[in-house]
Amino acid sequence: MEEVCLNSEPVFDMVDEYEGEGDCSAVEHDDETGSKHSKKEPPLPTIGLEFDSFDEAYDYYNIYAKEQGFGIRVSNSWFRTKKKERYRAKLSCSSAGFKKKSEANNPRPETRTGCPAMVVIRLVDSKRWRIVEVELEHNHQVSPQIKRFYKSHKKMILAARKARPPAEPVTEIHTIKLYRTAAMDAVSNGFSNVSEREGIHQPDHSKHLELKEGDAYAVYNFFCRMKLTNPNFFYLMDFDDDSWLKNVFWADARSRAAYGYFSDTVAIDTTCLTSKYELPLISFVGVNHHGQSVLLGCGFLGHKSVEYFVWIFRAWLKCMLGHQPQVIVTDQCKPLQIAVSEVFPKARHCFCLWYIMQRVPEKLGGLRGFEEIKRQLNKAVYNSLKIIEFETSWTEMIKKHGLGDNKWLQTLYEERKQWVPVYLKDTFFSGMIPIRENESLNAFFDGYVHKHTSFKEFVDKYDLALYRKHLKEATADVQSKNSSFELKTRCNFEVQLSKAYTKEIFDKFQSEVEGMYSCFNTRQVTANGPIVTYIVKERVEIEGNEKEACFERS
Structure with missing residues (x-):
């Protein structure tokens, strides 16, 4: 393709009114007096x-x-x-370059x-024109x-005057459309495009993202960079009627x-x-084939409200082409529960056991006999193998310590089917949620986000956090590929699964196989x-050695 470079400066007609969508805002100028109306x-x-056209750009x-x-x-x-179609252009300051030397006797300076x-x-x-290079200095x-009037500005004014209908009375006020995306419209004013004229309703700032100086441009530039370098990058921004930013969602390829x-x-x-961090981050996390967290x-x-949660859940679902997960795990936040039931009606909604148990000292630490209460609670939650065992242990704990009026424990009991392991035996968690007393859980961005992390600081660390996670996954891939597994039994299924599972998952499988050898005397x-329900006796040194096991016929 041959490239032809031409130096020219076009003159464009401008109209007083333009039927645009919400990504445009009008600016009114009084060019004779220098006053401005509703200026942005x-x-x-x-x-x-x-932009939609070269003219708009x-x-x-x-x-x-x-x-x-x-x-x-x-x-x-x-x-x-x-x-003869223009496909690229450079718009420069009028002081760019230098004029050709003139041979006139009195050349212009x-x-x-x-x-x-x-x-x-x-x-x-x-069809669209995109800014690909910028130099502002x-x-x-x-x-x-x-108060200097440049040639390009004069053409802009003359074109607007020419486009004005002749029947209109003579006036120096005309409207020029400022073409921008809704995001940039908000960014340009620190995400706070609110008219200060009298009579305009002032928005509730507690329901918007509180961005500090530099945060707005850092976030928007991050999205622009990701969109250019990551073709399948997806992001959405949620603005209110006054262009205040409410929510943001994104997911990379x-x-x-x-x-x-x-x-x-x-x-x-x-x-x-x-935890009321300055950064109101919400993350959607899964588990990969190595048992590692994946973003x-x-x-x-x-804002922590049903409306805001519903918006971000729907944004995520749209990004994932409407494919709903089978199980969703959250904390016990009520607005969150309502939003999940509305957006993901078919998913099994469970609460994270680890988060609940971490709150025990906060909720019960001031009670007399706290250590005994904690021990009995742990026994009921972690050691119950049958529903009747949990119900009995829980009732004994409540009666013994007089906890019948404790609101937090009442709520936990009412929602027990969403977090107590004995009620969730038929739910597949992919190993994501700790169900044993000595297990812990780390957030995906643990170590990268603290109480006072800013938006700008987070987007700067985002790439590094994901790079390290991806490197960890790639390392595990190599180790699994090059590992030779030591078989614990002579069973064919162990050989078969050693070829299908990764090293981390196969190690977990083998621990279950080893546990199988301590079982004997199974009876339907x-x-x-x-x-099908069986009674299985197990050789273990704990109180009682009979356990009930249920299996589903394939």
């Missing part, structure tokens, strides 16, 4: 910002230049030879300074207070691909919200359809 500062040019940069105090021109254009400020726009998908003084393999059980981690999406939540008790 244009956002800084950012890589990734797109030019108008946007021209308006931005006028507000900053400099003029622009099209310094370079590239055309496809056969179609040089006014250009070789200014590097510019944007490069390119046609993508044969000038090598000369620019200031909005300098690797997370979307991983969900196709590891969608059985998904944990929704809201630790940052529960399936992230988000920032502006009942058969109810596909469910």
